[in-house]
Structures are given as C-alpha cells and as structure tokens.
Amino acid sequence: xxxxxxxxxxxxxxxxxxxxxxxxxxxxxxxxxxxxxxxxxxxxxxxxxxxxxxxxxxxxxxxxxxxxxxxxxxxxxxxxxxxxxxxxxxxxxxxxxxxxxxxxxxxxxxxxxxxxxxxxxxxxxxxxxxxxxxxxxxxxxxxxxxxxxxxxxxxxxxxxxxxxxxxxxxxxxxxxxxxxxxxxxxxxxxxxxxxxxxxxxxxxxxxxxxxx
Ligand SMILES: Cc1cc2nc3c(=O)[nH]c(=O)nc-3n(C[C@H](O)[C@H](O)[C@H](O)COP(=O)(O)O)c2cc1C
Numbered sequence: 001x002x003x004x005x006x007x008x009x010x011x012x013x014x015x016x017x018x019x020x021x022x023x024x025x026x027x028x029x030x031x032x033x034x035x036x037x038x039x040x041x042x043x044x045x046x047x048x049x050x051x052x053x054x055x056x057x058x059x060x061x062x063x064x065x066x067x068x069x070x071x072x073x074x075x076x077x078x079x080x081x082x083x084x085x086x087x088x089x090x091x092x093x094x095x096x097x098x099x100x101x102x103x104x105x106x107x108x109x110x111x112x113x114x115x116x117x118x119x120x121x122x123x124x125x126x127x128x129x130x131x132x133x134x135x136x137x138x139x140x141x142x143x144x145x146x147x148x149x150x151x152x153x154x155x156x157x158x159x160x161x162x163x164x165x166x167x168x169x170x171x172x173x174x175x176x177x178x179x180x181x182x183x184x185x186x187x188x189x190x191x192x193x194x195x196x197x198x199x200x201x202x203x204x205x206x207x208x209x210x211x212x
Contacts, residue, residue: 003147011192013146015153016071016184023054023076024150024181032181033079035144039136043117044095047083048133048176051167058166065162066178071153075180079141080167081134082175085126092117127174134176145181153180 063073201210
C-alpha cells in the first residue's frame, strides 16, 4: 500500500468544501479508525467515542443539523465523536489497577495515587478535556486518511442536540465534532496558508519573532 510521506501529508492536507461519492474501502476506514486509537490519552481513561455514519439518509439529517454544510451530506463517511465527561469515575479503579500491574506499583501506594488522580479530575474542566481527546484522535485519523490518499473535513459547527437525536445518543453524551471522509469533488481546494512563522512563533520571549 502506498503511503504519502509525513511532511507532504502535513503541508498538502486541505479541507475540501465538496465531496464526491466513492466511499473509502472498509480496510482504509479500519486503518483510519485504528490510527485514532493511537492518540495520546490521559491516565488511559479513554473518554471519546465515535459513530461511523454511512447511511445517506442519516447523513442528510446530519447535514441539516450542521447548518446545511455540504461536506456533511456529501462525504460518504461521517464520523461523529462524542463522550461522557464524567465517565472517568466509572473506569478509574480499573485503569489504576492495570497501571499498578504494569509498573509494579506497591499496592500501598495505590490509594494515595487514586486520591491524587481523583483530585486532578475534580479540578479539571472535563468538557475541555474531552474535546482535547477527540481532537487528538481526529488529527491522527485526518493525517492517516490523507496519507492513504483520502480527504477529510473537520466540522465543529452544528446543533449538538439535533445530532444526538439523529444518532440516538444518551442524554449525558456530549457531541464534540464530526469528521467527513471521502474524496474532494474537484481539484479546486482552499489555498495553502501563507502566514509566515515569524507572525505566529516567538524566539525565547514574547515579541521576538522567530527567524528560522
Ligand atoms: C476546530 C475546528 C473546527 C472547524 N469547524 C468547521 C466547520 O464546522 N465547518 C467547516 O466547513 N469547516 C470547519 N473547520 C475546517 C476549517 O474551516 C478548515 O480547516 C479551514 O477552511 C482551513 O482549511 P484547510 O484545513 O484546508 O487548511 C474546522 C476546523 C477546525 C480546526
């Protein structure tokens, strides 16, 4: 299987506004999804979940829930990412026990560790934390799709309640983002970003432009 080199993936990826019909083969979709699992993950609590939507009527409903953005209805695959911000409470004990086994942690140190992690989660803005996890996974998926010759568009503007209704999500689920996957409808893609590094990156201190 031919894979585009990493640097080309990074600089050539563009988000098409319109997609054409052909869907990625199952093997490609599987690789894209698997890449999402490789993303970093805090305390091995995996808060993000994904629904693969291929049904054209469902995609049309998602498009309506997403301000009628064409990429959502046109792309043959739409991944919808969601999560339960409080889910860490259910899985923390299991992940700590797994961790302790892997690192040979003395069982007496398990309880203080549990308290530290619990305090951390209780003072963390969990919705922001969930969104970070989804974006890490989606970034891995986008770059994998691009490396395999497919295009993606990230969508964050939608009515979360309408999306939840289309997919039958439980009431406490937070819908985070969607990822449209397919082939760009035309070779006409948004222009490359020409912002220079010196406008965005500072050298050693604020105000000192990076001169790389
Ligand atoms: C956090 C985030 C949210 C976005 N939400 C949307 C969206 O709701 N609809 C959309 O068409 N594009 C969305 N985009 C895609 C950007 O608008 C797109 O990346 C931008 O047009 C730049 O194009 P490029 O990705 O080809 O460089 C989003 C991108 C990011 C990073």
